[in-house]
Amino acid sequence: MIILLMLIPLSLMLLAVAIGSFVWAVRKGQFDDMDTPAIDILSDDRPLEAKADFTLNGRDHG
Amino acid sequence: MADAWTLGTAGSFRPIDALIVDCAVDAISQVGVETCYHCGEALPASPVLLDVDGNIKGFCCEGCLAAAQWIRSSDLGDYYRLRSTAGARVDVELPDLAVWDRDDVLADHAFPVTGGLEITLLTDGMRCAACAWLIDRALQRVDGVLDVGANAVTGRIRIAWDPAGVALSSVLERLALLGYRPYLASGAMQEREKLAERRRWLLRLGIAGLGAMQTMMLSEALYLDFNHHMALYTRDFFRWVTFLVCTPVVFYSGWPFLLGAWREWRERHPGMDTLVAGSTLLAYLASAVETVRGGAHVWYDAAAMFVFLLLCARMLEQRARRIASSQVDALARARPALAVRERPDGTRESVPLTVLQIGDVACMAAGEAVPADGVLLDEQAMFEEALLTGESHPVAKAQGAQVFAGTVCRETPARIEITRVGSATRLSQLTRLVEQAQAHRPPLARVADRVGTWFVVALLIASVAVFIGWRIHEPSRAFEVTLSLLVISCPCALSLAVPAALAASHGALARLGVLSLRAEGLDSLARTTDVVFDKTGTLTRIDPSIGEIQTFGGVSADEAMAIAAALERDSGHPIAAAFASVLTLRTASGLKVHAGQGLSGMVGGMEWRLGRGPFAANQDDDGRLWFGDGSSAVARFSLEERVRADAGVAVDALRGLGLRIHLASGDAPGAVERLTRQLDIDDAHARQSSEDKLALVRKLQAEGRVVAMVGDGLNDAPVLAGADVSLAMGEGASLAQRAADMVLTAPSLLRIPAAVQLARRTQRIIRQNFAWAVGYNLLALPLAVMGQVTPSLAALGMALSSLMVTANALRLMRVSIPEATS
Numbered sequence: 023m024i025i026l027l028m029l030i031p032l033s034l035m036l037l038a039v040a041i042g043s044f045v046w047a048v049r050k051g052q053f054d055d056m057d058t059p060a061i062d063i064l065s066d067d068r069p070l071e072a073k074a075d076f077t078l079n080g081r082d083h084g
Numbered sequence: 085m086a087d088a089w090t091l092g093t094a095g096s097f098r099p100i101d102a103l104i105v106d107c108a109v110d111a112i113s114q115v116g117v118e119t120c121y122h123c124g125e126a127l128p129a130s131p132v133l134l135d136v137d138g139n140i141k142g143f144c145c146e147g148c149l150a151a152a153q154w155i156r157s158s159d160l161g162d163y164y165r166l167r168s169t170a171g172a173r174v175d176v177e178l179p180d181l182a183v184w185d186r187d188d189v190l191a192d193h194a195f196p197v198t199g200g201l202e203i204t205l206l207t208d209g210m211r212c213a214a215c216a217w218l219i220d221r222a223l224q225r226v227d228g229v230l231d232v233g234a235n236a237v238t239g240r241i242r243i244a245w246d247p248a249g250v251a252l253s254s255v256l257e258r259l260a261l262l263g264y265r266p267y268l269a270s271g272a273m274q275e276r277e278k279l280a281e282r283r284r285w286l287l288r289l290g291i292a293g294l295g296a297m298q299t300m301m302l303s304e305a306l307y308l309d310f311n312h313h314m315a316l317y318t319r320d321f322f323r324w325v326t327f328l329v330c331t332p333v334v335f336y337s338g339w340p341f342l343l344g345a346w347r348e349w350r351e352r353h354p355g356m357d358t359l360v361a362g363s364t365l366l367a368y369l370a371s372a373v374e375t376v377r378g379g380a381h382v383w384y385d386a387a388a389m390f391v392f393l394l395l396c397a398r399m400l401e402q403r404a405r406r407i408a409s410s411q412v413d414a415l416a417r418a419r420p421a422l423a424v425r426e427r428p429d430g431t432r433e434s435v436p437l438t439v440l441q442i443g444d445v446a447c448m449a450a451g452e453a454v455p456a457d458g459v460l461l462d463e464q465a466m467f468e469e470a471l472l473t474g475e476s477h478p479v480a481k482a483q484g485a486q487v488f489a490g491t492v493c494r495e496t497p498a499r500i501e502i503t504r505v506g507s508a509t510r511l512s513q514l515t516r517l518v519e520q521a522q523a524h525r526p527p528l529a530r531v532a533d534r535v536g537t538w539f540v541v542a543l544l545i546a547s548v549a550v551f552i553g554w555r556i557h558e559p560s561r562a563f564e565v566t567l568s569l570l571v572i573s574c575p576c577a578l579s580l581a582v583p584a585a586l587a588a589s590h591g592a593l594a595r596l597g598v599l600s601l602r603a604e605g606l607d608s609l610a611r612t613t614d615v616v617f618d619k620t621g622t623l624t625r626i627d628p629s630i631g632e633i634q635t636f637g638g639v640s641a642d643e644a645m646a647i648a649a650a651l652e653r654d655s656g657h658p659i660a661a662a663f664a665s666v667l668t669l670r671t672a673s674g675l676k677v678h679a680g681q682g683l684s685g686m687v688g689g690m691e692w693r694l695g696r697g698p699f700a701a702n703q704d705d706d707g708r709l710w711f712g713d714g715s716s717a718v719a720r721f722s723l724e725e726r727v728r729a730d731a732g733v734a735v736d737a738l739r740g741l742g743l744r745i746h747l748a749s750g751d752a753p754g755a756v757e758r759l760t761r762q763l764d765i766d767d768a769h770a771r772q773s774s775e776d777k778l779a780l781v782r783k784l785q786a787e788g789r790v791v792a793m794v795g796d797g798l799n800d801a802p803v804l805a806g807a808d809v810s811l812a813m814g815e816g817a818s819l820a821q822r823a824a825d826m827v828l829t830a831p832s833l834l835r836i837p838a839a840v841q842l843a844r845r846t847q848r849i850i851r852q853n854f855a856w857a858v859g860y861n862l863l864a865l866p867l868a869v870m871g872q873v874t875p876s877l878a879a880l881g882m883a884l885s886s887l888m889v890t891a892n893a894l895r896l897m898r899v900s901i902p903e904a905t906s
Contacts, residue, residue, distance in 0.1 A: 034298075041290070055235045
């Protein structure tokens with residue numbers, strides 16, 4: 023059962039990573055609007071400008 | 085795709101290339117379109133036509149055309165494909181946006197962010213997610229804009245921009261050119277606070293979810309060790325890890341419950357939060373004690389799951405309520421945030437409302453809301469007082485007459501000298517009246533609360549008694565038995581029974597088009613026995629229709645209608661809606677609106693007048709609409725209210741549900757009687773003031789009836805607040821909606837019987853849930869008191885019964901939406 027000593031801290035670390043990324047996502051406003059970004063992906067075909075890039079990155083993880 | 089659009093650069097909005105066709109009738113019949121391609125409104129006599137991808141599309145005005153051209157030329161044409169509802173009509177005249185650049189406005193409403201400022205504003209016309217998408221994309225292209233976030237659900241737009249690079253007014257000009265008028269949102273502080281609060285709740289929920297999952301996994305390992313094969317140090321290792329994971333769930337995620345319990349304790353009014361916090365803390369602390377002293381059992385999983393499930397229920401409920409109230413907020417934006425003040429030298433300036441003082445002169449353009457109570461300085465002006473009186477027709481006022489804040493100036497600009505500001509205005513007084521009435525709500529909702537309190541107190545006393553009993557009987561098991569008792573009675577299912585059902589039915593209600601603003605409204609709606617309807621705006625539509633036509637002289641009724649319709653069509657006159665359905669081939673020119681009188685114009689080479697008797701036909705003013713050439717009468721129209729198409733079906737459906745229908749109207753007995761015959765309503769009251777209506781509701785309540793009030797006007801607001809449950813129409817006055825428990829956003833009365841049915845189903849499910857939870861507790865409690873239940877078995881039973889209750893509540897989400905017949 024000595025393997026538990028490694029597996030459990032590992033799972034705790036994964037938990038910490040999951041919580042950390044969730045906190046990051048909430049702070050970045052990923053969950054602020056759950057309706058509009060849904061139709062964002064329906065449209066591309068537009069050359070991405072630097073600024074548009076920023077929005078897309080900001081939205082895609084939502 | 086943009087090739088088909090023969091136009092210049094993206095920056096030019098002038099519809100120079102548009103094909104403007106004079107002979108509109110031919111063009112319309114040839115093209116086969118009757119509504120504006122952009123806003124979906126009926127096309128005027130001479131629509132602007134434009135070739136869109138080979139199809140001729142008609143536009144109602146140059147504004148819509150310019151917006152559509154810009155959208156296409158910017159490669160945002162997907163908007164038309166994505167949208168689910170038509171856009172808002174674009175005014176050719178842009179609102180004055182210079183005020184948005186004023187330092188005092190920005191200081192109050194904008195916040196510094198990296199690289200510039202950020203402001204949150206409200207807009208109307210944002211009707212679906214495609215609008216939000218369009219706004220996002222369009223504003224992002226303005227140089228100097230850092231970030232844009234538009235939310236179609238709340239009607240809010242967040243703009244971050246660099247003031248050095250671009251003025252806010254030019255960003256907003258782009259917005260206005262697309263048909264979205266910006267309005268100041270109520271207090272930037274509040275907006276940000278709301279957002280931060282939401283994020284905190286979300287964090288709590290996420291951490292509770294992840295933590296509870298891990299806690300459950302680790303506890304499961306301990307539970308499955310039936311025959312105690314696990315080495316002691318492994319067991320303790322597991323327990324300490326679980327302790328570590330469970331701690332943030334209980335103290336961070338569960339903080340609102342702990343805080344609530346502390347408040348209840350201080351107010352000596354134990355309620356649900358006391359139970360929740362008590363059970364959580366006990367399970368957690370007892371487990372901690374057991375971990376330290378190496379006892380037989382730990383119950384970390386119970387504590388973590390409990391917090392998580394309750395947070396879920398609360399979030400769902402809050403989300404439904406937040407969407408509801410932010411939509412009402414958006415409807416309340418009719419009140420201006422800025423006023424135009426005239427300086428002593430005659431020049432004008434825009435000032436925030438708070439700066440206005442008694443004695444100032446304020447100016448309003450046609451269509452603008454009056455900022456404060458005052459006295460009219462102009463000779464004559466028209467004001468629409470629907471917000472204050474429910475009367476939808478504009479009222480003509482002469483010099484020196486009282487003008488009230490919140491009314492809308494119609495047809496001509498007006499100037500007033502301000503006599504009352506802020507909380508002294510009539511509007512504020514009425515708001516207070518509503519608030520007072522709300523304070524006197526029937527206290528039925530508090531009964532459930534009181535029962536809950538008793539349950540908590542009884543349970544706490546019982547556990548103390550059990551502890552003492554076992555202490556005497558068998559001291560070594562006292563702690564364990566008391567804990568089993570608390571875990572098993574841990575009112576998980578009991579406290580989930582109501583919130584889970586409410587959350588599910590709030591969601592279903594929102595899909596029905598009924599926004600529930602107060603949780604107790606649903607409860608009262610289920611017990612309703614009587615429904616009181618207001619007439620104007622509720623059972624009937626606000627815009628009038630043409631009733632009887634009388635002709636004098638050689639012109640036929642049809643021809644008179646056709647000429648009158650041509651006159652009215654482009655006038656923007658309030659009664660124009662009555663003529664909207666009349667198809668006419670004639671066109672009017674030289675239209676002139678005479679404030680408080682009517683309008684005149686040339687049709688077929690003759691000058692015609694339409695309006696009040698003395699003006700249009702040299703006749704006495706009898707309240708009807710006269711049509712003539714100024715000296716002799718040609719026709720007389722009487723305007724009638726139109727009954728809503730689904731009013732009859734809705735009233736029948738409500739009667740079918742066993743409800744008594746009453747009608748209380750401020751109108752004359754004749755009109756009320758006509759309507760009651762049409763809809764088969766037995767109990768009708770005419771000429772009712774707000775006080776009379778309230779008295780009627782009180783009288784019914786005194787007879788033990790539970791009264792639901794359906795209304796729309798501000799004059800209904802006190803009654804709406806006084807009734808057991810109240811529904812306001814979505815098109816109605818915003819103050820009425822604030823007073824109401826529910827707002828009907830779908831323009832269909834059929835949603836009322838559907839909401840009643842849903843409320844009753846919710847009630848039934850809550851009762852089932854209660855029965856299950858109480859039954860489980862009653863069965864398990866004696867066993868626990870006897871020491872027959874181990875805490876782990878208790879926790880399993882508790883989790884199962886919570887699941888049962890939640891699954892039962894989710895059945896409410898299934899709801900069929902009645903088809904609107906209108």
